[in-house]
Amino acid sequence: EFDSWAHDEL
C-alpha cells in the first residue's frame, strides 16, 4: 500500500 504521506520533498 503506497504511503501517500511519503512526499517529504518540497
Added chain:
Amino acid sequence: MNVFRLAGDMSHLLAIIILLLKIWKTRSCAGISGRSQLLFALTYTARYLDLVTNWVSLYNTVMKVFFIATSYATIYLMYLKFKATYDSNHDTFRVEFLLLPVTILALVLNHEFSFMEILWTFSIYLEAVAILPQLFMVSKTGEAESITSHYLFALGSYRLLYIFNWIWRYYTEEYYDLIAIIAGVVQTVLYCDFFYLYFTKVLKGKKLQLPA
C-alpha cells in the same frame, strides 16, 4: 535531507527572491510571464495543501508557506500593483494546452487514486511545464534582462539539483519516486537551451539574445 536537495531548495528560494526584487526595485514586470507565475502559484497550491494534514518538519512547513506566499505576492505585483508594466502582448502562450494534458495525465498516471495524491501528481506534472510561457515570451521578445536570466538560471538549477538529490537518495536510502524523477528530468531538459545561452552569453556580460 542531503546537500543536493538543500542546494536545490536554496536555488529555488534565490530564484523567487531575485524575481521579487526585480519587480519591486524596477517597479516593473517587463519581460516576466504572468502566465508562468500563475501556473507556479497553482503548482504550489495543489502540492502544499498537505500543509494542513501532515507534518514533515519545521523546514518543510516554513518553505511551503514561503513558496505559496511569494507566488501569490508575485501575482499581486504583476497583475495588480504593477499591472501597467505587464507585457500581455508577448505573454500569449496557450496555458490550456498545458493544463488539460497535465490534468489527464495526473488522473491516469499516479501512485494512488486519492484526492491529495492526484493533486500532488498534477502539481508535479504542471511544474515540469510551467516555465514554458516564460521561455516562449523570452523567445518572442527575442531578449531578456540579465536579472531575468539570473532568475531563470536559479529556477532551472533547482530541479537539476533535485535530480542529483534523487540519485543520492536512490543509492543511500533506496528511495525513488519515478513520477517526480521523470517530470524533474523533463523540467530540466526544457531549460537546456536557456542554460547554453546563459553560459555562452550572459556570463560573458552580453545580453541574452534569442534568435527570434
